[in-house]
Amino acid sequence: MEKSIPDIVVGRLPRYLRALEYMLRKGIKTTSSQELGDSIGISAAQIRKDLSQFGEFGKQGTGYSVRFLVDQLQSILHVNQPWDLVLVGVGDLGTALATYQGFVNRGFRIVLAFDNDPAKTGKIIGDVTILGMDDIEVKVAESGAKIAMLTVPASAAQEVAESLIKGGIRAILNYAPMQLSLPADIHVEYIDPITKLQHMTYYLD
Amino acid sequence: MEKSIPDIVVGRLPRYLRALEYMLRKGIKTTSSQELGDSIGISAAQIRKDLSQFGEFGKQGTGYSVRFLVDQLQSILHVNQPWDLVLVGVGDLGTALATYQGFVNRGFRIVLAFDNDPAKTGKIIGDVTILGMDDIEVKVAESGAKIAMLTVPASAAQEVAESLIKGGIRAILNYAPMQLSLPADIHVEYIDPITKLQHMTYYLD
DNA sequence: TAGATTGTTAATCGATTAACAATC
DNA sequence: TAGATTGTTAATCGATTAACAATC
Numbered sequence: 001m002e003k004s005i006p007d008i009v010v011g012r013l014p015r016y017l018r019a020l021e022y023m024l025r026k027g028i029k030t031t032s033s034q035e036l037g038d039s040i041g042i043s044a045a046q047i048r049k050d051l052s053q054f055g056e057f058g059k060q061g062t063g064y065s066v067r068f069l070v071d072q073l074q075s076i077l078h079v080n081q082p083w084d085l086v087l088v089g090v091g092d093l094g095t096a097l098a099t100y101q102g103f104v105n106r107g108f109r110i111v112l113a114f115d116n117d118p119a120k121t122g123k124i125i126g127d128v129t130i131l132g133m134d135d136i137e138v139k140v141a142e143s144g145a146k147i148a149m150l151t152v153p154a155s156a157a158q159e160v161a162e163s164l165i166k167g168g169i170r171a172i173l174n175y176a177p178m179q180l181s182l183p184a185d186i187h188v189e190y191i192d193p194i195t196k197l198q199h200m201t202y203y204l205d
Numbered sequence: 206m207e208k209s210i211p212d213i214v215v216g217r218l219p220r221y222l223r224a225l226e227y228m229l230r231k232g233i234k235t236t237s238s239q240e241l242g243d244s245i246g247i248s249a250a251q252i253r254k255d256l257s258q259f260g261e262f263g264k265q266g267t268g269y270s271v272r273f274l275v276d277q278l279q280s281i282l283h284v285n286q287p288w289d290l291v292l293v294g295v296g297d298l299g300t301a302l303a304t305y306q307g308f309v310n311r312g313f314r315i316v317l318a319f320d321n322d323p324a325k326t327g328k329i330i331g332d333v334t335i336l337g338m339d340d341i342e343v344k345v346a347e348s349g350a351k352i353a354m355l356t357v358p359a360s361a362a363q364e365v366a367e368s369l370i371k372g373g374i375r376a377i378l379n380y381a382p383m384q385l386s387l388p389a390d391i392h393v394e395y396i397d398p399i400t401k402l403q404h405m406t407y408y409l410d
Numbered sequence: 411t412a413g414a415t416t417g418t419t420a421a422t423c424g425a426t427t428a429a430c431a432a433t434c
Numbered sequence: 435t436a437g438a439t440t441g442t443t444a445a446t447c448g449a450t451t452a453a454c455a456a457t458c
Contacts, residue, residue, distance in 0.1 A: 006448080006449080008448095008449075009449095010404060010407050010408075011404050013403070013404075013407070014399070014400035014401075014403035014404055015384075015400060017403065018382065018384075018399075018400065019384070032414085032415065032416090033415080033416075034415085039384065040384050041384070043450075043451070044415090045450075045451055045452070045453095046449090046450065046451080048415090048416065048417065048418085049417085049418085049449090049450080049451090051417090052416090052417055052418070056416080056417065057416095058415075058416050058417080059415080059416070059457085059458055060414075060415050060416040060417085060456065060457045060458045061413075061414045061415050061416075061457070061458040062414075062415070062416090062458065063414085063415060063416080064416090076407070077403050077404075077406055077407050078406045078407060078409060078410070079403055079406055083402070083406060083409075085402075091301075092300060092301035092304050092305070093298075093301040093305070095297060095301070096296075096297035096298040096300070096301045097398070099297050100297065100298070102382060102398075102399060103398075103399070103402075106399050106402075106403075108399070108402055146409055147402065147405065147406070147409070149398070170409060171402075171405040171406070171408070171409060173398060173401055173402060173405070177223065177307065179220075179223075179224070179244065179245050179246070187405045187408050187409075189401040189402075189404060189405060191396055191398060191401065193302070193307075193308075193354070193378060193396060194219070194223075194307060194308070194311050194313070195219035195220060195223065196219075196378055196394040196396065197288070197290075197308075197311075197313055197352065197376075197378060197394075198218070198219035198222065198282050198284050198311075199215060199216050199218075199219055199282075199394060200352065200376040200378070200392045200394055201282055201283040201284055201288060201352070201376070202215045202218070202281070202282050202283060203215075203376070203392050204283060204288075204351055204352070204375060204376060204392075205283075211424080211425080213424095213425075214425095237438085237439065237440090238439075238440075239439085248426075248427070249439090250426075250427055250428070250429095251425090251426065251427080253439090253440065253441065253442085254425090254426080254427090254441085254442085256441090257440090257441055257442070261440080261441065262440095263439075263440050263441080264433085264434055264439080264440070265432070265433045265434045265438075265439050265440045265441085266433070266434040266437075266438045266439050266440075267434065267438075267439070267440090268438085268439060268440080269440090413458105414457100414458085415456105415457090415458085416455105416456085416457080416458090417454105417455100417456085417457105418453100418454090418455095418456100419452100419453085419454090419455100420451105420452085420453085420454105421450105421451085421452075421453090422449100422450080422451070422452085423448105423449085423450070423451080424447105424448085424449075424450085425446100425447080425448075425449085426445105426446080426447070426448085427444105427445080427446070427447080428443100428444090428445075428446085429442100429443090429444085429445090430441105430442090430443090430444105431440105431441100431442095431443100432439105432440085432441085432442100433438100433439090433440080433441105434437105434438085434439085434440090
């Protein structure tokens with residue numbers, strides 16, 4: 001069996017990719033683990049170690065081709081292909097996400113949006129028409145989407161997440177301030193400004 | 206010198222607090238490290254170890270008083286007092302944050318909002334009037350706020366962050382998809398859906 | 411070539427878990 | 435009391451860093 005990559009390493013790859021894409025736009029052709037590390041506050045040794053989990057991407061003496069490493073990281077992270085997203089909950093935050101151009105630029109496209117408010121269904125947000133929550137499983141399954149963004153109230157998050165999984169969703173970006181209890185093979189990431197603020201206030205007087 | 210608490214431990218405390226506040230609302234009077242751990246997917250041993258960094262909050266045989274532990278954690282995290290926030294960037298995301306009730310409920314109050322678009326200045330968002338970016342340092346300093354939320358484009362984030370710090374800001378919740386380079390005594394937390402999505406796509410086919 | 415930088419190994423450091431005496 | 439659960443120590447596990455031979 002292949003050795004599995006630590007999740008903490010995987011979590012750093014998008015940060016490497018972002019910094020490298022920035023270099024690419026700036027026209028920087030090659031970089032070193034030292035330079036890349038300096039730009040994102042990670043040690044050169046750690047970057048080399050992380051990358052070595054996936055292969056050999058550099059050249060002794062000269063470092064890494066930015067373009068090549070971007071391509072490799074995109075491939076490793078499976079973002080060398082477009083991904084369809086489902087958005088559930090079209091409140092202020094859901095609306096902001098639906099109209100955010102950053103997703104499309106990185107290959108993430110919202111293909112379905114749901115809200116349980118009848119006043120919202122039928123309206124167009126971003127590129128899609130808001131649908132009611134009826135038959136959400138079926139509609140998600142038909143779309144084939146594997147990733148959902150959840151921007152519903154905490155009280156609804158668990159139930160909605162379970163419906164999404166029945167519809168074939170395998171990864172959830174959860175904006176609801178609520179720990180989801182889901183099967184181990186479902187990938188969940190949390191975005192929660194309150195816990196981040198409370199983390200920082202610890203260090204303030 | 207007092208031993209310092211690992212940042213990774215501090216980062217878990219808001220999650221403990223959230224789960225405990227939920228129990229409090231449910232009317233649950235006491236809990237155990239086991240029960241609390243099960244609810245958020247953390248081992249009982251780790252919860253006891255983390256809490257032991259700050260004192261002794263439980264009783265052998267019976268566990269923890271939920272109310273007491275909530276009070277203690279709020280005090281440890283300094284969220285037993287209100288905090289003023291500055292919001293910079295009133296686009297879709299900034300608007301969503303300005304109107305989000307979750308902040309006020311947890312003691313975080315937006316007292317200033319800035320945007321560089323003249324069409325927006327003077328408008329009211331949430332409880333505050335949108336101001337232009339002129340003299341942002343002075344206005345922030347006058348407010349006395351120590352925490353800012355940054356929802357400006359990546360290209361502006363570094364410069365704005367530096368102005369905020371000159372105005373006395375000591376902690377920044379950065380929504381701009383951009384690594385900030387700031388003095389070590391400034392606390393920065395990042396919220397970035399793209400990197401979270403890219404983390405998850407690694408595990409998808 | 412000489413200098414620079416990789417990929418990798420070994421050493422260090424830090425975090426998590428297991429175990430259990432203390433005790434409510 | 436008997437059972438449950440804490441706080442803490444020691445053991446384990448995993449992640450980071452330092453160092454350097456290989457080599458571009």
